[in-house]
Amino acid sequence: MSPRPQPHTRSDYPHFRELTTRWLDNDAYGHVNNVVYYAYFDTVVNQFLIEHGVLQVATSPVIGLVVETQCRYFSPITFPDTVWAGLRVAHLGGSSVRYEVGLFRNGDQSAAAQGHFVHVYVERESRRPAGVPDAMRRLLQMLQSSGSAETRSDHS
Amino acid sequence: MSPRPQPHTRSDYPHFRELTTRWLDNDAYGHVNNVVYYAYFDTVVNQFLIEHGVLQVATSPVIGLVVETQCRYFSPITFPDTVWAGLRVAHLGGSSVRYEVGLFRNGDQSAAAQGHFVHVYVERESRRPAGVPDAMRRLLQMLQSSGSAETRSDHS
């Protein structure tokens, strides 16, 4: 197994979204279940795209299919905590985007969990690969991380 | 089937909680799925009890078991909408509480959905009926609805 990365800090992410936890997020061990973290990932990515007008869920001719996700868990989140989801773009390719997400509990500066989420963009109907649309590309360039050593070492 | 009730308004509820929707809340028809509304119900009730110090999830000797829930759906909620969950207590019995919840989409004054949630309080270990604890009873009296005609007609 690869060496365990360090938790990110809030300054590693240019965009944040506040998310509320739910009673049912806690599992039988009394903390937010590992599955639910990916619901937070999914939400911060798609909400960013929708609110900036580059994704219309019902009609966009090009949509993002998820081809890979990963999460590392450092410390528990427990309902009714609030989650702050940080978002950055680690790689912006011709037809794919690698998003990275950090989840911060309440006022914590150190991530409770962090991971990535890779979208491949396809034509909605045919599901064939498509280029990342121009408007989306311009938007996502604003979320590109600055390429610090820490960022690079995390996905070498 | 009983006559269809009218949607409540925000003034029918003394307590509100803002809840964020998730990408996965939307189902194949593109709106928040009927099941998810109950996750909002569950959350507003338990968060109120936890934040007011009358429920400690891991340790309270008396816990609420859900014996009945119901929801009526009036108009769609769609991610990334924000939900405002209104809460009131319609009946505060010896060992049971009937909560009523109204869900309001973004700035809407009229409920997108409303329903109820009945807790019976039991001893955690034996799961035998227990009285509603005194501190909880005093707290819940603050959420009792004023007994308007509208309220009464809704659960006669």
Add this chain to the structure above:
Amino acid sequence: MSPRPQPHTRSDYPHFRELTTRWLDNDAYGHVNNVVYYAYFDTVVNQFLIEHGVLQVATSPVIGLVVETQCRYFSPITFPDTVWAGLRVAHLGGSSVRYEVGLFRNGDQSAAAQGHFVHVYVERESRRPAGVPDAMRRLLQMLQSSGSAETRSDHS
């Protein structure tokens, strides 16, 4: 509150579907959370319609919107239990259907929970009321309950 109904038995339902529970279905109290029962309801209804060819999720011109759901909980279900979901049609109107669902744990003959689920059929695009399509109506007549006293008393 209305008098509490008795749990149904398996013979009250003409159709059954076996459903698997999930680790995350259990909440912090260690049993399947009240919300999840509605995911079982939703599943048994839609799977019946899809498998009998009367609902094509992506293309049917008429779809069912959920306008009311209710569940009464009698005894816990706990992952990794298996759930047997029984389905019957209690009312088949011009544009609406009232389904009733009973959930049975493992080999139990008495329902762990039971409730209803009301679909109103609408045109997919306009979301205006539509008649229950003929093929669906013929199918659902096969699930109509025989009108026993027990059934009637349950939704008077």
Add this chain to the structure above:
Amino acid sequence: MSPRPQPHTRSDYPHFRELTTRWLDNDAYGHVNNVVYYAYFDTVVNQFLIEHGVLQVATSPVIGLVVETQCRYFSPITFPDTVWAGLRVAHLGGSSVRYEVGLFRNGDQSAAAQGHFVHVYVERESRRPAGVPDAMRRLLQMLQSSGSAETRSDHS
């Protein structure tokens, strides 16, 4: 990004569990949402441990905390498909276990998705690291993959 792995086949996994999909698993794009795959992972792992008597959810003094999960998605799964979840153990350390899970749609021989799930075993109360209990270790040795080239290349 690392080179994209090939989908596994059923013969790569020594243990299987049949899981049912749910209506709500499908998201607004009409296929099972990426988040839900992890609910299948969680379920196959914990159900195996519970059914073989090495995990008692409410009482085991040692429990597994999830420290890392990952999933790669190859082809869609759509409700009401059935999922066959294959399970193997790729690494059995002193206090951690790396499980690998492959998800197969209906009768497919090639995985729709595959990934891993790393448990670190801790004392329930203190959440301090603990050794993998002996009975669990003996059980998990039965799920260890044979060390084929394919397996090794997947997590080198």
